[in-house]
Amino acid sequence: MKRTPMYERHVAAKGRMVEYGGWDMPVQYEPTGIKTEHLNVRSDAGLFDVSHMGEILVEGPAAEAWVSSLVTNDITVMKDFQVQYNIMCNEAGGVVDDLLVYRYDKEKYLLVVNAANVDKDWQWFSSHLPREGVALRNISDETAEVALQGPKAEAILARIADFDPSTVAFFHFVDGVHVAGIPALVSRTGYTGEDGFEIYVPWDRGAELWDAVMEAGAPDGLLPIGLGARDSLRFEAGLPLFGHEYTDEIGPIEAGYGFFVKVDKPGGFIGRDALKRQKEEGPKRRLVPLRMEDKGVPRQGMEVADETGKIVGFVASGGYAPSLDANIASCYVAPPVPAAGENLWVVIRDKARKGVVVKRPYYSRKQGS
Amino acid sequence: MAKVPENLKYTKDHEWISVSDGVGVMGITDYAQQAMGDVVYVELPEVGRVVAAAEDFVVVESVKGANDVFSPVSGTVTEVNEALDESPELLNEDAYANWLVKMELSDEGELDGLMDAAAYTKLVEELEAENE
Numbered sequence: 001m002k003r004t005p006m007y008e009r010h011v012a013a014k015g016r017m018v019e020y021g022g023w024d025m026p027v028q029y030e031p032t033g034i035k036t037e038h039l040n041v042r043s044d045a046g047l048f049d050v051s052h053m054g055e056i057l058v059e060g061p062a063a064e065a066w067v068s069s070l071v072t073n074d075i076t077v078m079k080d081f082q083v084q085y086n087i088m089c090n091e092a093g094g095v096v097d098d099l100l101v102y103r104y105d106k107e108k109y110l111l112v113v114n115a116a117n118v119d120k121d122w123q124w125f126s127s128h129l130p131r132e133g134v135a136l137r138n139i140s141d142e143t144a145e146v147a148l149q150g151p152k153a154e155a156i157l158a159r160i161a162d163f164d165p166s167t168v169a170f171f172h173f174v175d176g177v178h179v180a181g182i183p184a185l186v187s188r189t190g191y192t193g194e195d196g197f198e199i200y201v202p203w204d205r206g207a208e209l210w211d212a213v214m215e216a217g218a219p220d221g222l223l224p225i226g227l228g229a230r231d232s233l234r235f236e237a238g239l240p241l242f243g244h245e246y247t248d249e250i251g252p253i254e255a256g257y258g259f260f261v262k263v264d265k266p267g268g269f270i271g272r273d274a275l276k277r278q279k280e281e282g283p284k285r286r287l288v289p290l291r292m293e294d295k296g297v298p299r300q301g302m303e304v305a306d307e308t309g310k311i312v313g314f315v316a317s318g319g320y321a322p323s324l325d326a327n328i329a330s331c332y333v334a335p336p337v338p339a340a341g342e343n344l345w346v347v348i349r350d351k352a353r354k355g356v357v358v359k360r361p362y363y364s365r366k367q368g369s
Numbered sequence: 370m371a372k373v374p375e376n377l378k379y380t381k382d383h384e385w386i387s388v389s390d391g392v393g394v395m396g397i398t399d400y401a402q403q404a405m406g407d408v409v410y411v412e413l414p415e416v417g418r419v420v421a422a423a424e425d426f427v428v429v430e431s432v433k434g435a436n437d438v439f440s441p442v443s444g445t446v447t448e449v450n451e452a453l454d455e456s457p458e459l460l461n462e463d464a465y466a467n468w469l470v471k472m473e474l475s476d477e478g479e480l481d482g483l484m485d486a487a488a489y490t491k492l493v494e495e496l497e498a499e500n501e
Contacts, residue, residue: 033407228432297410299434
């Protein structure tokens with residue numbers, strides 16, 4: 001199993017280490033646990049080791065056109081040092097991966113992909129390369145990354161950065177800056193539904209960065225956060241995860257992220273025809289957010305029924321939402337899809353348990369916080 | 370290390386039971402609650418249910434997933450701890466004070482097949498060493 005540069009730090013902080021996408025990662029830390037870690041990110045701040053994520057550099061005169069041909073969103077509207085959320089689809093409109101696209105300029109992009117998909121994505125990129133005009137570099141093994149998330153993130157980062165983090169707008173980035181003296185790329189992005197930053201540094205400076213951020217965050221109650229809370233935070237905020245809301249057969253229209261799919265953008269993209277058809281005719285299933293009223297915890301793969309008991313779908317993600325103190329599920333359901341306020345039932349251990357359809361996100365932070 | 374009180378009997382699946390006058394009180398061990406993490410829901414059996422030894426009859430849901438709990442012995446459920454319905458997190462606070470099920474044993478001889486505190490302590494020490 002692969003280890004990030006922060007591995008020793010996780011063990012020292014009593015992280016419970018588990019295998020994730022080929023990496024030995026903390027699912028939680030023993031002194032805190034998922035619920036405490038989750039709530040701490042919402043109230044104060046949390047630090048995540050996300051060095052397992054993949055980073056691919058794309059350079060060359062054809063970089064813009066090539067990246068655009070692979071992703072659903074319109075990257076041609078991006079400005080330099082902007083970040084954009086994207087989905088990379090297969091021909092059938094299913095998902096290869098979702099990713100963040102960082103634009104330096106029209107001839108240089110950084111793509112940040114899911115840890116478990118790095119090898120698959122690299123193959124996908126390589127098999128779709130044009131003859132010339134684009135050079136790719138997989139810098140995943142030389143790039144460590146942390147996510148500093150929560151309402152105190154900006155104040156914490158300001159203590160150790162050689163730039164003013166308040167000048168970095170949401171979904172923008174700076175490069176060539178320093179954090180605790182370490183050369184870094186810093187973006188105002190994250191996967192928690194909170195304000196925050198993602199900080200990329202050279203692999204061999206990862207542990208040093210971790211220590212510096214933890215120390216700077218101590219007065220604000222910064223805690224290290226494991227993968228368990230990373231998942232519950234993203235789920236509560238209504239953010240999709242490959243392997244749950246997205247699969248190689250289920251894509252962004254079905255998941256309700258059509259906003260990120262620009263089917264009429266110039267030049268087209270892989271999966272465009274299938275997604276355009278779904279947009280026009282309506283997909284064969286839609287993701288429905290559910291909040292449980294009956295007791296019991298919905299889990300991925302459980303069946304979803306209507307009031308007659310007929311099975312109409314399945315659970316994509318399910319679990320306890322600490323900030324809501326409720327159990328929630330995202331369910332793929334065949335049309336006609338119930339509206340907010342109507343009921344669906346999740347079959348938990350042979351018993352139908354009632355939930356009410358809600359609006360996504362399940363949780364959103366207060367304005368101005 | 371996880372707590373292991375002296376006066377209880379234990380299973381390899383991390384349940385405890387204490388018996389007096391043919392009535393057993395059972396729950397999950399401190400090691401079990403630590404391994405499960407934050408408990409968010411406990412599904413208790415119906416009173417009157419007849420269970421066999423090692424049959425799963427309680428589900429403890431934590432933030433990480435659903436965990437089956439097995440009956441340490443054969444018997445009939447006589448009472449369930451309804452406080453857990455409102456406050457499942459009590460299991461994380463004290464897994465021994467907060468029992469799950471009371472049951473009438475059908476064969477007290479089955480208790481001889483369970484571990485005493487010394488044997489269970491050894492098991493927990495081995496498991497905790499593996500996780501270091």
